[in-house]
Amino acid sequence: MSARTGGIAKKFKGAFSRKSAGELVVYSLVFLLFAFFAFTYLYILFFVGVNGLKSHNDAIMRPWGLPKNWHFENYISVFRDLTVYRGTAYETDFLKMLCNSLYFSLIGSFLSMMFTSMAAYVTCKYKFPGSWIFYPLTLLIMTVPIYGSGGALYKLYYRMGMINSYGQVLLSWGGFNAQFLYFFAAFQSLSSASAEAAQIDGAGDYTVYFRIMFPQVINLFGALFIMAWIADWNNYSSILIYLPKIPTLAGGIYLFQAEAMSTVRQHILYAAYFLVSVPPLLLFAFFNKALTSNVSLGGVKE
Amino acid sequence: MRTAPRTAEQKKIAAKRAIFICSFLLMPVLNFIIFYVYVNLESFAMAFQRTVNGELKIGFENFALFFKEFSKADSDIVLGIKNTLLTFCLTLAMFPVSFLVSFFLYKKIWGSNFFRFVFFIPSLIQGTVIAALYVMLCNNTQGAEGPLSLFVQKLLGLDQAPALLGDPRFANAFVLINIVWLTFPGDLIIWGGTFSRIPESVIESAKLDGVGWLREAAQIIVPIVWPTVALKLVLSFVSIFGAGGNVFLLTNKGSYGTQTLPNWMYLQVYNQGGYVKNSNVLNYLSAIGLMITAVTLVISLTVRYITNRMNGEVTF
Numbered sequence: 001m002s003a004r005t006g007g008i009a010k011k012f013k014g015a016f017s018r019k020s021a022g023e024l025v026v027y028s029l030v031f032l033l034f035a036f037f038a039f040t041y042l043y044i045l046f047f048v049g050v051n052g053l054k055s056h057n058d059a060i061m062r063p064w065g066l067p068k069n070w071h072f073e074n075y076i077s078v079f080r081d082l083t084v085y086r087g088t089a090y091e092t093d094f095l096k097m098l099c100n101s102l103y104f105s106l107i108g109s110f111l112s113m114m115f116t117s118m119a120a121y122v123t124c125k126y127k128f129p130g131s132w133i134f135y136p137l138t139l140l141i142m143t144v145p146i147y148g149s150g151g152a153l154y155k156l157y158y159r160m161g162m163i164n165s166y167g168q169v170l171l172s173w174g175g176f177n178a179q180f181l182y183f184f185a186a187f188q189s190l191s192s193a194s195a196e197a198a199q200i201d202g203a204g205d206y207t208v209y210f211r212i213m214f215p216q217v218i219n220l221f222g223a224l225f226i227m228a229w230i231a232d233w234n235n236y237s238s239i240l241i242y243l244p245k246i247p248t249l250a251g252g253i254y255l256f257q258a259e260a261m262s263t264v265r266q267h268i269l270y271a272a273y274f275l276v277s278v279p280p281l282l283l284f285a286f287f288n289k290a291l292t293s294n295v296s297l298g299g300v301k302e
Numbered sequence: 303m304r305t306a307p308r309t310a311e312q313k314k315i316a317a318k319r320a321i322f323i324c325s326f327l328l329m330p331v332l333n334f335i336i337f338y339v340y341v342n343l344e345s346f347a348m349a350f351q352r353t354v355n356g357e358l359k360i361g362f363e364n365f366a367l368f369f370k371e372f373s374k375a376d377s378d379i380v381l382g383i384k385n386t387l388l389t390f391c392l393t394l395a396m397f398p399v400s401f402l403v404s405f406f407l408y409k410k411i412w413g414s415n416f417f418r419f420v421f422f423i424p425s426l427i428q429g430t431v432i433a434a435l436y437v438m439l440c441n442n443t444q445g446a447e448g449p450l451s452l453f454v455q456k457l458l459g460l461d462q463a464p465a466l467l468g469d470p471r472f473a474n475a476f477v478l479i480n481i482v483w484l485t486f487p488g489d490l491i492i493w494g495g496t497f498s499r500i501p502e503s504v505i506e507s508a509k510l511d512g513v514g515w516l517r518e519a520a521q522i523i524v525p526i527v528w529p530t531v532a533l534k535l536v537l538s539f540v541s542i543f544g545a546g547g548n549v550f551l552l553t554n555k556g557s558y559g560t561q562t563l564p565n566w567m568y569l570q571v572y573n574q575g576g577y578v579k580n581s582n583v584l585n586y587l588s589a590i591g592l593m594i595t596a597v598t599l600v601i602s603l604t605v606r607y608i609t610n611r612m613n614g615e616v617t618f
Contacts, residue, residue, distance in 0.1 A: 023515055030406050034417045037486050041423040047435045063438050063446050119330040122323050141338065143540050143602050148591010150571045151584030152345035153337070158578050171337070175330030205322040227491070234428040237550070241572055254430050254551075273434055277427040284426050288419060292494045 045277060052271030059267045074271040081268045084255045090245040092252055094272065101248040105232035108172035113225045116174030117217065120183030121209060125192060135184060138176040157242060164245040179224050186217045223291045230280045249276045348588035353580035364582075364589030378561055379590070383543075385474065386563040390545035392478055393485060394538060400488020401531075405519050407490070408497040418494070421487035433551035436480055440466035450476070473558035477547040484548075489534070496530045497523070532609035539605040543594045567591070 019027065051059045052074055054067040062068070082094040092100075123134040154163075162168045174180070195208045203211070214221070239251030247255060253272050260269040284291070352363045371377045403421070407414045424432060439448040442463040447455075451463040454472065466472045500523065508522050524531060546562030553560040555569060570587045578584065 020514070026515060027406075027411055031411055031413065034403075034406070034411065034413070034421075037483075038417055038420040040483065041420050044423065044427065044432055044435045047438070048431055060443075061446055063441075064449075115329045115333070118326040122326040126319070126323055128320075128323055137334075143536060143606070144595070144599055145540055145544065146342050146345070146591070147543055147594040147598070148349075148567060148588050149341050149345035150567060150591075151574075151578075151581070151587045152341045152348055154571050154574065155344065155578045155584065156336070156341055171333075173329045173333040175333040176338075205319060209326075230426060234426075236428065236430060237568060241568075250428050250430070253428070257430065257434075270434070273428075273431040277431055280426040281423070284422055285419070288422075292418070292491055293498060 045274065045281075048270050048273040048277070052267060052274045054267050054270075056264045056267050059270055060261075071267065074267050075275065078268055078271045078275060081265055082252070082256055082272050084247060084252045086245045086247075086255070092245075092247055094249075094252075097247055097249045097252040100243075100246055100252075101233060101250070103166070104169055104243075104248055105229050107169045109225055109228035109232055111169070111172045112174035112228060113179065113221055114174070116177065116179045117183045117214070117221055118209070119175055120180050121187050121213060124184050124187040125195075125213075134176060134180075138180045138184075141176055142178060142181075154241065162242070164243055166246065168242060179228075182220060182224060183217065186220050187213065190216055219290055222287065226283060226287055226291060230283070233276075233280055345588045345591060348585045349592045350589075351585045352582055353585075356580075358580065364586045365593070367586060368590055368593065378566060379563070381559065382556075382561045382563040382566040385561060386543055386545050388474075389478070389481065389547055389562060390538075390542050392481055393545055396482065396485045396488070397534070397538065399486065401493065402519065403487055404490060404493030404497060405523065407494070409515065418490065421490055424484045424487070429548055429551055432484065433548060436483075437467060437552060440476055442466070442468075467553050468558060470559040473553050473560045477549055477552055477560050480552060481547045492530065492534070496527050500526055532612070535609055536602065536606050540598055540602040542601060543598060563594070 047063075050066060051063060053070050053072060054062075054074075055069065055071060058068050079094045082097075084092045084097075086092070119134070123131055157163050157168070157171075162171065190213065195212055198208050198212055233248075234250055235248075236250035236254045239248050240254065243251065244255070249272075253269070253276060256265075256272070257269055260266050349364055350360050350362065352359050352361065368379070371379055374380070407418050407421075411417070438446075439450045441448040442451045442465040447463040448466075451466055454460070454466060455463040464472055466476045504522065504526065505518070508518055513522065544564050546564040547560070549556040549560045549562055549565050550568065556562065556565045567587060567590070570583050574581060574583065
């Protein structure tokens with residue numbers, strides 16, 4: 001037995017040791033159930049990845065088999081062949097969609113997290129008339145969702161000229177949302193001693209925030225930023241309403257799939273599905289730990 | 303950090319601080335005023351508006367229209383509400399499942415690190431990508447039938463493989479199965495973060511006392527993480543009318559008897575295609591939204607009252 005397999009066997013033995021027979025049965029069943037679901041989730045990527053290597057007909061007629069001929073060039077062709085037309089003046093190709101995705105998801109998520117953290121900081125650490133209202137106000141917004149305001153929001157965007165506008169990213173200001181509660185709790189747990197010491201040494205409020213307080217919540221900021229980025233990257237529904245003529249990858253691929261069959265580009269669609277899945281997976285693979293250890297809600301009883 | 307301005311120097315500091323506070327709050331407050339207060343007030347006003355022959359009329363016509371629609375057996379909204387409530391019940395049933403998934407990951411079941419990563423996949427990749435596979439699994443195109451379609455054909459002894467997402471007999475059930483499949487891992491980030499804050503000493507002493515996994519989960523972990531359980535329950539109930547499967551992608555925007563309320567609402571805006579001036583469709587949407595919000599408010603307060611009584615105040 002090699003050192004590696006020996007290590008795995010030891011781990012396996014450790015995970016199942018000191019358990020009663022009943023518990024062993026439960027843990028084994030749970031393991032099998034987990035393995036089944038894990039397989040199905042991984043299969044999503046395998047399915048789109050492999051179908052992205054086929055010809056159009058092969059992808060349509062033999063979706064469950066391996067490619068008859070392996071078309072690795074499909075992954076290059078995506079950049080040329082995945083195009084969405086929305087009127088004569090609006091032709092968006094894959095590269096442009098990618099740029100749109102990066103533009104809206106990176107800038108939008110950053111602005112949102114930045115303004116939210118700033119709002120949480122001043123309302124948590126400074127006492128001023130009305131400072132007490134922001135926290136309960138956020139709780140109220142969260143616990144009483146208002147339905148049916150989509151029409152009014154669309155009308156507002158329309159009047160502001162923000163439909164199909166790159167300026168829409170500027171409306172991504174954060175504020176009083178779930179992230180506010182995370183930041184508020186984080187700032188609440190920070191001592192003000194170092195900030196006060198810096199102020200005695202002549203540091204201004206901006207310096208205190210950006211040099212002393214913000215670095216202490218940077219992990220939480222990073223985790224929430226990644227979550228917001230992934231959500232924006234994958235968001236197709238609001239793109240179809242507010243940005244149909246300058247779609248991001250998520251919206252553009254939805255629009256493209258409607259015509260992929262008739263334009264004999266189903267294989268290109270599958271290749272695109274695979275390509276757009278890679279960035280969030282990579283990001284998550286790198287920051288998995290930061291994401292799962294920095295965010296919690298509701299607390300525990302001491 | 304509060305100081306009472308006394309001298310000119312202190313006044314200057316106070317003014318600087320006021321500018322600092324305003325600069326940090328300006329954008330979020332503007333955002334709140336424009337996109338929450340204004341939008342919801344406008345939505346409220348729109349609920350009472352109706353354009354008839356180019357003339358704006360104020361009244362309860364949108365509400366009357368809703369109740370008229372509600373009394374029809376084949377109404378899209380009634381179907382939407384029915385399916386939404388069904389979806390909500392299913393997501394509620396998945397609540398303990400997702401709790402247990404995180405519990406077993408926390409208990410470091412073999413392969414837990416691998417599972418923890420893979421279980422994130424449904425929330426990392428686009429809905430269109432996931433739907434691409436699921437649609438093919440349910441597909442009945444001759445020669446390329448999906449495994450699920452073939453399974454149902456065999457199970458029911460049908461002559462042909464059914465189009466599971468294109469046949470009203472099966473579509474709703476397979477939208478619900480899709481929800482079970484994708485929501486199985488649950489909220490790993492929140493539960494993972496919460497479990498990691500449980501004092502190790504408590505778990506260790508339970509282990510020494512020979513407590514089994516079920517007792518540990520039900521009698522030790524649940525009471526400790528109750529604030530999170532209660533909060534998540536409250537948040538689930540307040541979004542009761544937001545529950546809807548991925549019918550937009552799976553069943554051609556909610557066809558074949560799979561319409562849900564959030565999808566119906568989304569479609570009202572989606573189908574406007576830029577024609578927003580005096581749109582009665584959007585006014586009607588606002589009226590329905592207003593009624594749903596009123597019902598949700600009652601549900602939210604009731605659930606919060608119950609969870610608070612069960613085990614202390616819900617905290618965030």
